[in-house]
Amino acid sequence: MNLRHLAAGCSRREMLRQSANGFGLLALAGLLADEARGQSAKTVPDPLAPKPPQFPAKAKRVIFLFMHGGPSQVDTFDYKPLLERDNGKPLPFAKPRVVSGETGNLLKSPWKFKQHGKSGAWASELFPEVASHADDLCFIKSMHASNSRHGGALLELHTGSDTFVRPSMGSWVTYGLGTENRNLPGFITVCPTLTHGGENNFSSAFLPAIYQGTPVGNAGMSSDRAKIPFIVGDTPAKLQRMELDFVGRIDRERLARTGPDNALEGRIDSFELAFRMQTAAPQAQDLSAETAETQKLYGLDDPVTANFGRQCLMARRFAEAGVRFVQVTHSYKWDQHGDLKKDHAKNAREVDKPIAGLLADLKRRGLLKDTLVWWGGEFGRTPTAQGGDGRDHNPHGFTMWLAGGGMKAGISHGATDDYGYYAVENKVHMHDLHATMLHLLGLDHEKLTFRHAGRDFRLTDVHGRVVKEIIV
């Protein structure tokens, strides 16, 4: 089957005009050269065909484990002895100009920290399982971003902009690299959040719609019910096959009368692809194909970890099947303005084992080396207290960690101040992390552009620096 036609409607002209000046130029130059050699002027580039990266890539795909709400850095991976010592005292320096809520004095972490692995990485008792993989992780302790509200911060994390509607990072990646498995979407988001930007967090905005993220379920449902939209209907497969054969036949006959037309031909192929997706997608999601040992590894046998465990296992299966960007969301649970002790513990317990399982599984399958695993929330939390047992949002300093896909393993990069409020050393802005992620995928964030409304847009806008120090 000729998959080139699938994108028939996403016309060549649009592709040319809008990728002009930016990424895709070289690929397009090749295309134009083909034309110059007299090949069909009607050749349409398949926008989802795997594209070579701009330079050799260290990562082929990304799995982003999103902790919606904002996990606290000082209670997880950013150990602050002074915070413990000065518990209850005022913060000895100024709080930010703009905050989302009032906070009081310093609040020490209710959890004990210790060092793990050969690297001696600090982790609190909230993440014992993840901590056992410390030597595979690269902690960025100096993350910072611009927005102190969930909505703005989610949009900035996912699209690079907390001001306007922009394409999501998964869309950029798929636009840049295409997908390796045409029977599955190139960008999948498992149980995404419907709020705080909602679909804009995985939409393609002005990029062609073909690059938008495909939601599998949403955060409002249990992950065992999560499905790709319209993947299942009520027509038995045998009957559906008859229908498609019939459509194909009348379409082809008509095509013979109208003369060649890419768009019309593309639609015929598209039905076949859809028919195959109907099998491929549920297969990729079929966790019963995994051994009991693997299921257990992800915590599927425990009601507390089963939901997120399924999401992580699905992510591995999608990644393995060639999906370029998979996001897994632990939805809006980490926002502990109060009940920190109880709820952070509960949240961590839900994700700790599944994440550790994912890391172990990727590693033993040899997938970790070219899969970038990324953990974090839209911001961190203040070391100062809200009430007696809570923390406010804090975009000024927080921790994310990455693993695999060309990241240095067993290191910690950057630092916050003595209390964990502000990033102060080797600061990494969200834009920088985006630039770094694209770099690992073999894409230059300054050259991955798309022309819209008279400008060449990028994921990193006019910002972003590749954090070379954390790359192998």
Place this chain on the structure above:
Amino acid sequence: MSGRFRLLSAFVIVTSLLFSHVASAIEPSDAAGFKFFEDRVRPLLTEFCFSCHGATKQKGGLRLDSRAHAIKGGEIGPAIVPGDSSTGLMLKAVAYDGELKMPPKGKLTARQIADLTAWVKMGSPWPTDSASLVADPMNMPATKAGDHWSFLSFRESTPPRVNDEKWVRNPIDRFVLSKLTEKNLKTAPQADKRTLIRRATFDLLGLPPTPEEVEAFLRDDSSEAFAKLIDRLLASPQYGERWGRHWLDVARYADSNGMDENLSHANAWRYRDWVIRAFNSDMPFDRFVKLQLAGDLLIPDSPEGFVPTGFMMIGPKMLAEDDPVKMQMDIIDEQLDTLGQAFLGLTLGCARCHDHKFDPITAHDYYALAGILKSTKTMDNFNVVAKWQERPLADPAVAAKARTHDELIAATKKEIVSREGEGKKKLLAEARERIADYLATAEEVRKGRRASVSLMTGGKPPDGTLTVEAEDFQRGNVLKDREHYGKGIGVLVNAGPLPNFAEYDLTIPADGIYVLEIRYAAADPRPVRVLLDGKYLEDSAGRTTGGWFADKQSWDLGPVVTLKKGKAILRLERAGPFPHIDKLALVPLPPGQSAPVRPADLAVARKLVPVFLNQWVAHLDRLGKAPEGDALKKLAEAKDGPFAIPTPIDPLLAPEAASELKVLREKFARLEKERPVLPMAMAVSEGKPENLKIHLRGNHLTLGAEASRGFPTVLALPSQQSVDLKKSGRKELAEWITRPDHPLTARVAVNRLWTWHFGDGLVRTPDNFGRLGDSPVHRELLDWLASRFVKEGWSVKAMHRLIMLSATYQMSAAHDPATELKDPENRLHWRWPRQRLDAESFRDALLSVGGNLDKTPGGSLLTISNRAYVTSTANRNYDGYNSDRRSVYLPVVRSAGYEPFQAFDFPDPSVTKGRRAVTNVPAQSLLLMNSKLVAEQTRRLADRLIARPGDDASRINFAYELLFSRPASTIESSRAIEFVTQYEKAAMSEKLEAAEAKRRAWQGLCRALLSSNEFMYVE
């Protein structure tokens, strides 16, 4: 350096390749050079040079803020000599090896110097040389800056003479044919009548023609048949629904805010309906534009005026931005960017941070325009979450009705208050008579209760007390809230489905008598039913505690029960919402002690009011002992004393009085509910007039010079009205944009109309007429259309007639290999461009052929009340799309769009979209194969077919007439019959009932036909 040069030259090559294939918008070398300049050179100049050699200071007589100035140089000679890196003074100075060392504060890096050198060698490309000059409007040579075609006035041209006069139906065809002849291209033959009626009906109405309409059109063999058809379609109310929707794409219309706080725009539809009416009434387009910008000023104090300004209001906004100044500037930017693209085809937003890189729009121009919007009121406030402005519609009839209704409500309320007063008076009179009884009984209660209340309210509960957190129920449907009732406090709240219930599996520590106590807060009485092991005990927690919040929580005595050691199931239930329950406790009575005295029982026995008794107990608890004499009298009369009357008073009244009051209250509630909602519209008004300062790099914290309100200098028109600085300037803005001699407005407008007819415009970037936009192949035609549009009073319907009556419009989509090779994109219009149905036409056609399309016009279908969250943190998605109304009326919910629309390229409703993308993605196929929408509609259609009299062949013929506007051929018919027969058999073998199998078979046929290219495309 050579490395980068290689890259750069690769870039130049690729770019030139690229642009030679696209109609040359800009010279290829320019494009690459400009980019290099913008990326590498301008930042250097800005950072190191302009402060001394710019618009304000010119040390040594040198300015470096334009190419011309740099070449001219200063007192000691030219700063640059384009193409020559050995002569200019700038490169000498930055080399830091002679007398002249620049910049004075320190040498540039090697890379920076290399960039400057490379740039000079390239010939010093500097986009729109005038751009920087324009920054200083005094210096701007107006004619030079606007030399881009779209900034120049229309070229008056007469439609050319052509060889084939017979082909020409109107002047459009002369322009088209003359270009085709020039290129030696053949026109496609005229489309047949069936094709034409299907094309015209989808085009103007977004619906398929009915078989009867097709028949009537075929029968009309007059030469005016098509013109009559167009007139009929233009007169249909469905026309405005189709073409209004086109405009709504431009206006980025949506029924919710999207962005961070996705609040419902429940009044946005008024703007949408106004747009539809404006198209239906053929409102002159200049008027249409003016009203959207300044309707409130043109028709003051009238919804006719301010409803159209909804255009300015409906953009996506970051409503939870902690920095209010930034929020306002972002909102202004969104408005400006949208109006620029919508009316002028200009990407004004580019000039927010710096002078526009490609168009002669400066940051000064941007802030001059932005000042107009800053002086316009869009928002009520910039809080987190911010509130946009709405204005009441003063429809006199509705307002009068509302007034009458309000009077009725007030009268009822008065009656209620007076009854309450009477009841109160009576109650108090009776109660005060019995102060002594209350005192005595209260003391009795206090003495008798010992073991229970006091133990839970103060001190430690007795040993063996079982305390349970309310939210730790084992089974239940009530929501737990741990955030809003105080830190560390979790309570049950009333947001769960009704009836509310919660069940607790308890382990009773020992045999004994226990008192159940509940700690809760409630502002209204919400007694819960208490059941133990399935047995109803009594209602409890029915008091009001004075509020819903944690500070009003208190313990309440419940039933006394005898329990055995071991398991017990406690259940709380209520038909309505729960009070806010915090904790439960089972308090054991010490052995030998009798059950506590419960005030309620005593009160009933002594005919006292239980609430008063409780309050007496509480007051005595507080005071320690009973007051006497005057103190007692004062206490009894105190507003918050023991005789304080709870709200509502009803339970305390005599049954008759209570039931009368109940009737009144119900009447009041009904009236409140029926109260006509005073219609509101999202609309702007005049704000405080003020100029803005230029925001350096778009940042509101770094301000530059003030920009007096006005319009882009490059687009200055003769005897132009300047802004009255005592007002916002919106009126002048609207007038400037719609001047007949404005070079952009009419061109952009007719190009939009052309785009919506043909799927592509004469300028193929309908929202961008700037230098990076497409250049028209048919500029003469565009100019001729634009000037005719203006001359004919900006009538959109007249343009439809003109365009559709042309031979150009009426060509078939016939393929011609030779012509196709020469003009594969059909830019010269040698045939009809086949077009796929857009999302709305697809759905409306499905409803139409299913026979269930509801053509009711106007109004809102949004199911979420105004300013409420459309998608919430509780992860409920918006699902209010169930309707048979036309698609234009389905809510447009940002960030939670209707899935079938999203699959079919419905644009992101956050940005202007003059031409929708047409993609082909598997999601569309999946939708046709598996969606409920298609399943339901094909089932309806199948039922329609089955119900028809006649044989299967006639049924199939009818289906073809409905879907394709043509009869089925004999072969098609027999093949379809065979398909149905085979399908039915196969369905039977899938164990379906015979009747169901038959339905399925016809449904399968319908789905196949609807999925086919012939249905999905308009020829």
